[in-house]
Amino acid sequence: MALPSSSPFLVLVLLVALIRSAAAQPNPAPNSPIRHSFLTLGGKTAIIGEDGQVEWEYRPGSRDGFVLPNGHLLIAWNDKVEEVTREKKVVMSYALSPSNREISTTARLANGNTLVTELGPQPRLLEITTGGAVAREFPLLPETDNTHMQTRMARQLPSGHFLVPHLLAFAVKEYDPRGKVVKTIRTDLPELGGRASESWPFTAIRLDNGHTLVSLTHGNQVVEFARDGRVAWRFTNREAGGLLKDPCGVQRLANGNTVIGSHGATQGISIVEVTPDLKIVWTSDHPHAAGVHHLQILTTDGRPEPQPALR
Secondary structure: OOOOOOHHHHHHHHHHHHHHHHHOOOOOOOOOOOOOEEEEEEOOOEEOOOOEEEEEEEEOOOOOOEEEOOOOOOEEOEEEEEEEOOHHHHHHEEEEEEEEEEEEEEEEEEOOOOOEEEEEOOEEEEOOEEEEEEEEEEOOOOOOOOHHHHHOOOOOOOOOOOOEEEEOEEEEEEEEOOOEEEEEEEEOOOHHHHHHHOOOEEEEEOOOOEEEEEEEOOOOOOEEEEOOEEEEEEEEEEHHHOOOOOEEEEEEEOOOEEEEEOOOOOOOOEEEEOOOOOOOEEEEHHHHHOOOOEEEEEOOOEEEEOOOOOO
């Protein structure tokens, strides 16, 4: 028997449907007053100004990198790492070793050396001097021989330990300076969808409060883990309205907001900024940021965005 249009049941059903639909809608903030300049790495390697103009561009296909305090850029591709000036003069270079197949990480350390990770038959973490010599190395434990899925953005912690995400291990592992794993954060927790969600860790950042911010690629979510590995904060496509498409690069801003880049967004919105209460307040659909692999917010409304101290 058909329900009349005034049926309380039908009204309730429609109300629930509207609430769910609203919750799933993105808030792309197209008219946001926020203005950022940023470094984008991925299909393009470029610095985009707050006015949307391309201020600097270099070799495409980059994976990781930063604008250094001296204004130079440190950039990793799958076959090399370079430090290059704004005039595009290479002042430091490291080439992938013949024993491996890819490079995934680069970061400048407080001692002036450069952090590099290599993927392949002998996955390893290296510290490279300004002269290109290996000052430190130890093997990584990615739990897979799938080269491309062994690891991504590694970072050094204030303690001198290293935080390394291992995708197919569903784990962010903390290594001591000798290469011993001293702590593991699991990303295959049931509340994150388990292994079926393919929540592979890509970028892991240790925050000032001791929590760890991790982008989970195919799981299309970004999670802040407490010290004990519990989920303390989570941003998913339910809140993003589907804007997360293989999130890779992630940055926590000084104001507490989180900026996320989607490598799978080859057109349209590829970067979002979200508040702690899960509201999107800024987005970028700049064509040079399409398929962004990593990013670095440089300025916000004309002021330099404070960067994490060199470790």
